[in-house]
Amino acid sequence: MSYAIPSWDLPSVPVVGSEDRFPVRRIYCIGRNYAAHAREMGADEREPPFFFLKPGDAIVQNGATIPYPPATENFHYEAELVAAIGKGGANISVDDANDHIFGYGVGIDLTRRDLQEEAKGMRRPWDMGKGFDASAPCSEIYPAATIGHPTAGAITLTVNGETRQSGDIGDMIWNMPESVAYLSGLVTLEPGDLIYTGTPEGVGAVNRGEEIVVHVDGVCDLTLKIA
Numbered sequence: 163m164s165y166a167i168p169s170w171d172l173p174s175v176p177v178v179g180s181e182d183r184f185p186v187r188r189i190y191c192i193g194r195n196y197a198a199h200a201r202e203m204g205a206d207e208r209e210p211p212f213f214f215l216k217p218g219d220a221i222v223q224n225g226a227t228i229p230y231p232p233a234t235e236n237f238h239y240e241a242e243l244v245a246a247i248g249k250g251g252a253n254i255s256v257d258d259a260n261d262h263i264f265g266y267g268v269g270i271d272l273t274r275r276d277l278q279e280e281a282k283g284m285r286r287p288w289d290m291g292k293g294f295d296a297s298a299p300c301s302e303i304y305p306a307a308t309i310g311h312p313t314a315g316a317i318t319l320t321v322n323g324e325t326r327q328s329g330d331i332g333d334m335i336w337n338m339p340e341s342v343a344y345l346s347g348l349v350t351l352e353p354g355d356l357i358y359t360g361t362p363e364g365v366g367a368v369n370r371g372e373e374i375v376v377h378v379d380g381v382c383d384l385t386l387k388i389a
């Protein structure tokens with residue numbers, strides 16, 4: 163097989179304990195999955211989950227430095243637990259959902275909040291607020307075979323060492339199996355898909371020259387610098 167233009171490498175992240183990398187296909191993100199964050203964004207607490215996408219090549223490696231993105235003056239961090247789908251499927255049951263998860267990582271759902279808010283106000287899509295270049299930093303993936311399926315534990319985010327977000331992944335409105343099951347009723351999940359599972363309260367702006375560190379208990383730390 164040959165292509166009419168030069169092809170490119172699959173986006174990927176390392177797998178801990180392996181020489182192999184995890185190839186990234188689609189990046190699904192859950193909106194408002196922690197009650198206190200839903201409240202700070204002006205929503206009710208137990209609406210059905212909703213999803214948006216980032217392109218797979220928005221992935222940024224752990225420890226990277228990214229440029230401050232264009233077209234925003236309100237660039238926000240959102241600390242999130244990431245699930246990596248190893249086995250695809252449609253209409254997956256809650257009971258079976260963990261069998262489809264290869265492992266877990268730590269991510270940031272970077273957001274051009276001003277563009278997102280403008281889109282909300284005009285009833286337009288969120289893509290340019292959420293799915294821009296380098297908008298999906300993700301750590302290495304820890305296989306569930308090694309760390310299990312985390313259901314509770316601290317999720318924190320610091321900017322230049324100052325704590326900005328401090329939550330617990332046990333406080334997700336829709337837990338991981340419920341989220342996988344619900345999403346798989348909307349689209350057929352495929353190996354390589356990532357699910358960013360929403361952020362706790364305390365979202366805010368990050369500026370040029372600052373360093374973000376996200377920690378999830380039982381998974382790892384993710385570091386990102388803004389040039």
Ligand code: MN
Nearest residue numbers: 240271360361
């Ligand atoms: Mn988010």
